[in-house]
Amino acid sequence: MEEEEVKKFVKKRYGEIAGAGSSCCSPCDCDPSVIEQGKRIGYSEEDLRNVPEASNMGLGCGNPVALAALKEGDTVLDLGSGGGVDVFLAAKRVGNKGKVIGVDMTKEMVERAESSAKKYGYENVEFRIGEIESLPVEDNSVDVVISNCVINLSIDKEKVFREAYRVLKPGGRIMISDLVTEGKLPEEIRKNLEAWARCVAGALEKNDYLDTMKKAGFRKIKVISESSYDFISEELKGRITSVNIEAFKENK
Helix, strand or coil, X not given: CCHHHHHHHHHHHHHHHHHHCCCCCCCCCCCCCHHHHHHHCCCCHHHHHCCCHHHCCCCXXXXXXXXXXXXXXXXXXXXXXXXXXXXXXXXXXXCCCCEEEEEECCHHHHHHHHHHHHHHCCCCEEEEECECCECCCCCCCEEEEEXXXXXXXXXXXXXXXXXXXXXXXXXXXXXXXXXXXCCCCCHHHHCCHHHHHCCCCCCCEHHHHHHHHHHCCCEXXXXXXXXXXXXXXXXXXXXXEEEEEEEECCCC
């Protein structure tokens, strides 16, 4: 697949999702309640009741904030922040002395998140339009990078990880929730734009994913947890795994 073709399709689809207000990442029959969908992938009901309703659209495959061990005063960056659910959760953890930046390439998503932030008075968050392969963030400026079911949407994942490494402070860490494959997917799925937008076609095999992080410079790479991702079509059951991965930038 051509990178620009995939990017254009994904950007259009997520712009439509931002307008509609809900969807699911994978090719599944979504639960009509985004609260229930969120609970199935790792959020608590309290988490989802305490963030702006418009921020939760059932798009993730995990809860990286719960695993990221955020501290008061941390600066956090969310790659592909969408409606902002993880940004708002992180904002509560880092407090007024901290800051959370959300980056998303879709203008409609950023506008939706900014609207929620303004409506509910979040003063320690910021949303920026940008691509995760070329982050609008300064070098060595972030304590923690998080991402939730987004990196699989990029064709150039090594570039994404190199950018995440660049913006992290020495000793900083990344906590990712994402989808990986067990074995190779059929070629017809890899070439299907709809499957790309649904976080499936671009998923790497797990070992390839970990190797890509290592090539980008990350160390102490660890799969914190993993589980079969069952919210998908019968054709793909058993082939897609949801993983939570932690890794660190060297403290030079």
